[in-house]
Amino acid sequence: MNKKNTPVWGTRIKKKTTTAFEKISSSINIDKRLYKEDIFASIAHVEMLNRQKIINFKIKNKIIWGLKKIQNQIVKKNYVFDYKDEDIHMSIEKKLFELIGDDAGFIHTARSRNDQVLVDFKLWLLKSNEQLIKILDQTNKNILKIAEKNIYTIMPGFTHLKNAQPISFAHYILAYIEMFNRDKKRLNNNFSNLKENPLGSGAISGTSFNIDRSYTTKKLGFKIPTGNSIDTVSDRDFVLDFLFASAVCAMHISRLAEEFIIWNSDAFRLITLNDKIVTGSSIMPQKKNPDPLEYLRGKVGSSYGNLFSMLTILKGLPLSYFKDLQDDKKIVFEAYDNLIDSLKVLNEVLKNFTVNRNEMLNLANKGYITSTDLADYFVKNLNYSFRKSYQISAKIVNYCEKNKKNLSDLSLKEIKKIEPKVNDDIIKVFDLKSSINSKKSYGGTSFENIKKMIKKYKNA
Numbered sequence: 001m002n003k004k005n006t007p008v009w010g011t012r013i014k015k016k017t018t019t020a021f022e023k024i025s026s027s028i029n030i031d032k033r034l035y036k037e038d039i040f041a042s043i044a045h046v047e048m049l050n051r052q053k054i055i056n057f058k059i060k061n062k063i064i065w066g067l068k069k070i071q072n073q074i075v076k077k078n079y080v081f082d083y084k085d086e087d088i089h090m091s092i093e094k095k096l097f098e099l100i101g102d103d104a105g106f107i108h109t110a111r112s113r114n115d116q117v118l119v120d121f122k123l124w125l126l127k128s129n130e131q132l133i134k135i136l137d138q139t140n141k142n143i144l145k146i147a148e149k150n151i152y153t154i155m156p157g158f159t160h161l162k163n164a165q166p167i168s169f170a171h172y173i174l175a176y177i178e179m180f181n182r183d184k185k186r187l188n189n190n191f192s193n194l195k196e197n198p199l200g201s202g203a204i205s206g207t208s209f210n211i212d213r214s215y216t217t218k219k220l221g222f223k224i225p226t227g228n229s230i231d232t233v234s235d236r237d238f239v240l241d242f243l244f245a246s247a248v249c250a251m252h253i254s255r256l257a258e259e260f261i262i263w264n265s266d267a268f269r270l271i272t273l274n275d276k277i278v279t280g281s282s283i284m285p286q287k288k289n290p291d292p293l294e295y296l297r298g299k300v301g302s303s304y305g306n307l308f309s310m311l312t313i314l315k316g317l318p319l320s321y322f323k324d325l326q327d328d329k330k331i332v333f334e335a336y337d338n339l340i341d342s343l344k345v346l347n348e349v350l351k352n353f354t355v356n357r358n359e360m361l362n363l364a365n366k367g368y369i370t371s372t373d374l375a376d377y378f379v380k381n382l383n384y385s386f387r388k389s390y391q392i393s394a395k396i397v398n399y400c401e402k403n404k405k406n407l408s409d410l411s412l413k414e415i416k417k418i419e420p421k422v423n424d425d426i427i428k429v430f431d432l433k434s435s436i437n438s439k440k441s442y443g444g445t446s447f448e449n450i451k452k453m454i455k456k457y458k459n460a
């Protein structure tokens, strides 16, 4: 739109856009979030135009003055985002006309909205990736605190949700640090594509003006200019990268949420959620429901949806820009907002639950959890093959089951009936602590390993 309130393309298109389309095609309520990046990039653009003698010094200064004023108005909430202005880019340009007159028209020399939008979007994503990495660091810190307090907290490790082998609760919770570190890595990997500067690609074919793309690249904090103008204006791979990284992170959160829901249940009681993170029932007075965790478990659904929306929009889309692409911002903002909220909620959860050590230990004493240790004992002490040892251990478990005993209740005499060659040091095999501490292989659950890993994570 120009100051006469007709779109800038109004000289060519004489009829007013139909109402329903005008409404859905306007994206200003979504892309107004890009205003800072848009102004920042426009300033770099006009500075470059002036350095290259494409616009003069006076006009450059006038434009920059106007853009700064607009930024000020937006920050102070003195700015009207009119849906009729289509998007934030046209809105700012129109405002610039109002503020400085026809010289505003020089701002769009040697650029198109196609490359303009991409610069803003990439700059926004660079900042937002960093924001996510920061909050993930906070999450890891919270996890480390829990781990440090629970090195000697013994619990059953599960496979198939059946008691598998004894582990330390610290070892369990530190598994999530590994996941969140991979999430950070994925977000970090996004930087290399994000740091390619689209500005200067124009609408599709570049520009005939003598622009300096390395100047804007440096000025805007990019690394290199993009290499093909057609690819640049149609590429949304960087959007997919972001959405994928977000979806995986949301999935990790949902796994922890589900686990905590199970553990907090009346059947398990391995942890208890603090009153700050539960909700009541409208009818059942006794209830304390783990709603925040259910929110976290469910939110991954939107995140996958965001990724699939974008993948589907891009499927079969010919080169180069099409309006189909406009929804990219809405999708990314939603994914980002949900993930930030989820991480904040997760951090609250991590600070507001208690570990029920006795319940964990009680559960670890069930389900013949040391039978692998028993098999290992035969391998180490009797020189049997692991398969043979497994069978003897299984026989002993069968005996326990039949006689309603735990492995640790067995006398040496009872064991000898099944495997006569054992001696009395076999009894310590059933001790949960010594089982845990025997897992000294790198990455295993032994207490020393855990301490080393905590140190490593702390120094990372």
Ligand code: ARG
Pocket (backbone or CB within 6 Å): 027, 087, 113, 114, 117, 321, 323, 325, 326, 327
């Ligand atoms: N708001 C639009 C978008 O983000 C701007 C692109 C304009 N380009 C065009 N050729 N209409 O997709």
